[in-house]
Amino acid sequence: MxxxxxxxxxxxxxxxxxxxxxxxxxxxxxxxxxxxxxxLAVLYILLEAQFVAAVQIxxxxxxxxxxxxxxxxxxxxDIKEEARNPLPFQRIPAILMGIALFTVICIVIxxxxxxxKQDQYTTAYVxxxxxxxxxxxxxxxxxxxxxxxxxxxxxxxAIGAIMLxxxxx
Amino acid sequence: xxxxxxxxxxxxxxxxxxxxxxxxxRNAIIIFMCIELMLNAVNLSFVACAHYLNxxxxxxxxxxxMTVAAAEAAVGLAIIVAVFRNKETVNIDDINIMKW
Numbered sequence: 229m230x231x232x233x234x235x236x237x238x239x240x241x242x243x244x245x246x247x248x249x250x251x252x253x254x255x256x257x258x259x260x261x262x263x264x265x266x267x268l269a270v271l272y273i274l275l276e277a278q279f280v281a282a283v284q285i286x287x288x289x290x291x292x293x294x295x296x297x298x299x300x301x302x303x304x305x306d307i308k309e310e311a312r313n314p315l316p317f318q319r320i321p322a323i324l325m326g327i328a329l330f331t332v333i334c335i336v337i338x339x340x341x342x343x344x345k346q347d348q349y350t351t352a353y354v355x356x357x358x359x360x361x362x363x364x365x366x367x368x369x370x371x372x373x374x375x376x377x378x379x380x381x382x383x384x385x386a387i388g389a390i391m392l393x394x395x396x397x
Numbered sequence: 398x399x400x401x402x403x404x405x406x407x408x409x410x411x412x413x414x415x416x417x418x419x420x421x422x423r424n425a426i427i428i429f430m431c432i433e434l435m436l437n438a439v440n441l442s443f444v445a446c447a448h449y450l451n452x453x454x455x456x457x458x459x460x461x462x463m464t465v466a467a468a469e470a471a472v473g474l475a476i477i478v479a480v481f482r483n484k485e486t487v488n489i490d491d492i493n494i495m496k497w
Contacts, residue, residue, distance in 0.1 A: 249418030
């Protein structure tokens with residue numbers, strides 16, 4: 229059952245991602261990207277990362293993409309803007325380079341270079357305590373310093389956005 | 398049986414689509430969305446590795462990636478709005494004042 233679900237969701241994810249890069253209207257592009265993110269949340273649930281799936285929908289589909297849609301609609305972009313293309317020969321080489329990059333990544337995946345050692349958080353152990361509780365425990369003990377630095381990063385980003393939005397730069 | 402390779406290949410496809418989008422599009426906002434797509438692809442490989450290695454670190458790093466993505470989206474969209482206010486366009490071919 230979960231195999232079929234994986235294949236269906238994977239096809240939806242890749243299809244919407246491809247639609248995003250060939251879509252002329254930025255609003256539809258943003259909606260396709262929202263669908264990609266929701267499908268990724270389904271994949272996270274299949275991977276037993278329930279809290280990450282919830283945060284994916286709340287933060288990405290809910291906050292970041294709404295910000296994108298807000299800016300797209302605020303700027304009221306002209307769709308015909310992309311019709312004038314001064315580099316018409318860039319598209320085919322770019323797609324070929326993308327295929328080459330995919331090949332290189334697949335070679336790395338197949339080469340068994342990616343090895344790691346097994347940790348203690350098996351499925352049974354995680355389900356006995358709870359995914360969210362374990363993440364919270366780790367975040368506030370072992371990863372406390374990165375967590376605090378994250379708060380500084382968000383603070384700086386907020387100040388930067390306010391500075392850039394001033395009337396006179 | 399779905400193995401870790403399936404997830405890593407899916408992540409590679411999404412990353413490649415994101416890179417291709419950055420290369421072929423001219424609209425700065427769509428380029429930004431493609432960068433978000435690449436960050437999401439990396440998140441997927443993090444969570445897949447964490448699941449198949451019985452680890453928790455992968456899921457934790459996803460949160461840090463999301464924070465960076467949120468900060469990047471806020472600042473980047475502010476830059477795009479500022480550029481649009483000055484030049485009345487978000488087409489990156491017209492924003493070439495730093496080109497040597």
